[in-house]
Amino acid sequence: MPETFDEVIKRGFPLGTGLPLHRDALAQPAKEAEMAARQAGMRLPALAAGAPVTVRKNQAELSDVERRAFRDAITQLVNDGTYLTLTRLHMDMSHNMHGSMGETGLYRFLAWHRRYVVAFERELQRADRIQRPTATQLLGVPYWRWQDDFPDWLQGFLPANDPDNGKPPPARKEAPANIKPGSIDIDAILNHFDIQITGIQGENDYTKFTYGIEGWGKRPDGSHLNAHNQGHAWIGGIMNNTSTSPTDPMFWLHHGEIDRLWQNWRQTHPNPAPPLAGSDRIMDPWTESYDEVLDIGSLGYSYDSLSP
């Protein structure tokens, strides 16, 4: 059994050791094979000049039509098997994309999840085009600002089954309140990243920033910083499972916000980079390297706002 985010948080950053990788068998039903093959070794096609860019919006400001389109597209991805295939990409811990797996996982966390959310966004848009062939705007992954309440329009919306047992996932908890990231945490992530002590040899500003935003860091007053890990644990239910958490559609909104905060930080810190070499720099199962996911415009999206 993979650890829950609660357990991951309790254990802290696994300096030196790291978790053994879960190379589960991950047998794929036949109907998923096509989509899995499409993702493996996949490279995003270069955007044509003048191609429309997806604008990712604050979930709190979406229109009713956009909220409905998001829910309907997800339901379709669940029904056609795509959603489970996407979730399995996250269950395959051999992609080494979380700090709970060690230093390399820490360095790959932001870039891997950026590429992962783009893969989801493309499938979401494919489903939306079927549902709304005349829509003029591309449907983007909304972001959930951590300091805001849980999105009421997603309350109770859990259309995918738990891949581990094929049953509906457990209900969310949204508790306890003291682990939800708030504005103090977001200020610490963006503006006080340099206080983080990762214990990693040769740490740099990138290392410290990602250490904080993933959820291993401290606030300036020494208390624990609430960030990505704690957001998973706060939402609870299947979001507390490090392996199968994408089963909850909130996963995409939560990671939309991480990605947006990273983009905010990069405006003023464009140069610090993770010490990833060789194949560790490739965001498998896709073929893009760390460097190739830095320009979000070339990945086909932007944010309506980058302010925290």
Ligand SMILES: [Cu+2]
């Ligand atoms: Cu993840």
